[in-house]
Amino acid sequence: SAVISQKPSRDICQRGTSLTIQCQVDSQVTMMFWYRQQPGQSLTLIATANQGSEATYESGFVIDKFPISRPNLTFSTLTVSNMSPEDSSIYLCSVEKGQETQYFGPGTRLLVL
């Protein structure tokens, strides 16, 4: 199993600012995933973060808007840049372990005014 923590748990931000979300895992993992869950929508994968290389972004997501760091095998950050109200969402960090079971952090609830 894996225990994942995220900071902050929630935040209210002003339009045009940036927020960095931290994700910490209790064991070393190769890949970490960042998801977004907008109100009334299913989870959407933003990017996959690999240690020692640039993150791989999904269609519709770009590094300038969602820069990701992965400095070691237990930690990653996702920054939501130049925020707008459309970025209001729950952001979730996830890892895969065992028989490809996916484990999730508690999420970061972001409201952009």
Add this chain to the structure above:
Amino acid sequence: KQEVTQIPAALSVPEGENLVLNCSFTDSAIYNLQWFRQDPGKGLTSLLLIQSSQREQTSGRLNASLDKSSGRSTLYIAASQPGDSATYLCAVKGGNNRKLIWGLGTSLGVNP
């Protein structure tokens, strides 16, 4: 393109009832299927994972089945309890790109 649908979107049952949640997917070429529960402020918890070669998995009062040919999975919850109240999500991992495709979930309320 894989699409995952969950029915019903919401369900309310009295405590003690047995219930079935449904998940359907359009592309049968899957690697595995997972059921999760989501509690407000607590992220997602993996309940059951079914590999493409398996037909069902059981954990306690939960039983998940998989029928790849018809593109369906069901999550059976026996003797429901108020603590089962949550949103249940189905996610399918593709056979080719190994990415998880998610349903919108079923919001379950179990009334004491």
